[in-house]
Amino acid sequence: MYRIGELANLANVTKRTIDHYTNIGLLKPERSASNYRYYTEEALKQVRLIEEYKKQDLSLKDIKLLLQDGTSSSSQEDHLLSETDEVLKQIKELNMNLEHVLPLIEKLNDQDKKLLRSRLSSKSVSLMHSLLMLLS
Missing domain, CATH: 1.10.1660.10 (Multidrug-efflux Transporter Regulator; Chain: A; Domain 2)
Structure with a gap:
């Protein structure tokens, strides 16, 4: 207690x-x-x-x-595991997209990179940073 x-x-x-x-x-x-x-x-x-x-x-x-x-606690845990599997699948898909986009971004000049950065929300930047950390 x-x-x-x-x-x-x-x-x-x-x-x-x-x-x-x-x-x-x-x-x-x-x-x-x-x-x-x-x-x-x-x-x-x-x-x-x-x-x-x-x-x-x-x-x-x-x-x-x-x-x-x-729903029992175990079925709730099963639901969470299912959700986790779905998130992992989405991360894998994002990883494939990122592998395609990163070389294109690297080819941009500094001004275009700044423009691209300004269009991204801070949440998006944090998410991309987290994904890169997971993938490295």
């Missing part, structure tokens, strides 16, 4: 996040005789799963529906 601060630390989120998840019904703590909230190991797994779903850009409303639809 974990108190809110312990759960937050183990799940790498804030106490405020745990409070929010509890208030909207994503987590259900147990109460002690002195009315302290205690969370089980299952709650820790739940928070980690919620955070994984959030990384997939799912809203908390959608996450709540996923968690309430009666």
Whole structure:
């Protein structure tokens, strides 16, 4: 059993996040005789799963529906594995595209490179940097 601060630390989120998840019904703590909230190991797994779903850009409303639809923890993990496989497939496709585009970019003059850079969002640049790091 974990108190809110312990759960937050183990799940790498804030106490405020745990409070929010509890208030909207994503987590259900147990109460002690002195009315302290205690969370089980299952709650820790739940928070980690919620955070994984959030990384997939799912809203908390959608996450709540996923968690309430009666799917077991193992089927949720299967879903995450399936999503991970899909992301890996997309990374492989992006890698092939990148291998095609990089030589073309290298041929550009400095002014054209600046123009190209200005058209990319910071998120896109970060993503491309991450992909290059993964591929090297």
